[in-house]
Amino acid sequence: xxxxxxxxxxxxxxxxxxxxxxxxxxxxxxxxxxxxxxxxxxxxxxxxxxxxxxxxxxxxxxxxxxxxxxxxxxxxxxxxxxxxxxxxxxxxxxxxx
Numbered sequence: 125x126x127x128x129x130x131x132x133x134x135x136x137x138x139x140x141x142x143x144x145x146x147x148x149x150x151x152x153x154x155x156x157x158x159x160x161x162x163x164x165x166x167x168x169x170x171x172x173x174x175x176x177x178x179x180x181x182x183x184x185x186x187x188x189x190x191x192x193x194x195x196x197x198x199x200x201x202x203x204x205x206x207x208x209x210x211x212x213x214x215x216x217x218x219x220x221x
Contacts, residue, residue, distance in 0.1 A: 128156040 133152055137144045144152055195208045202210035 128153050128160075132156075 130149055130153070133144065133149060133156065136142075199205040199207060199210055203213075204211045
């Protein structure tokens with residue numbers, strides 16, 4: 125995508141649940157353009173000699189069984205505890221907890 129349009133920005137804002145004031149749209153469009161330019165610069169970087177960060181190079185740890193926290197301790201900081209569970213606010217559009 126070579127240039128961001130106002131419609132593109134509005135679609136992204138809707139997906140991100142952001143309210144962008146009409147007066148700020150030109151500035152946000154410029155920010156998106158700047159980000160794309162930076163990504164183009166990054167795409168030109170030579171990564172052929174960069175060592176891959178794969179599992180072969182990561183430290184592996186054995187899984188160890190340990191005791192769980194007591195239910196009372198876990199529920200102590202819960203906003204809406206319903207022993208032995210706790211609820212979290214719904215964050216999916218139209219959902220209810």
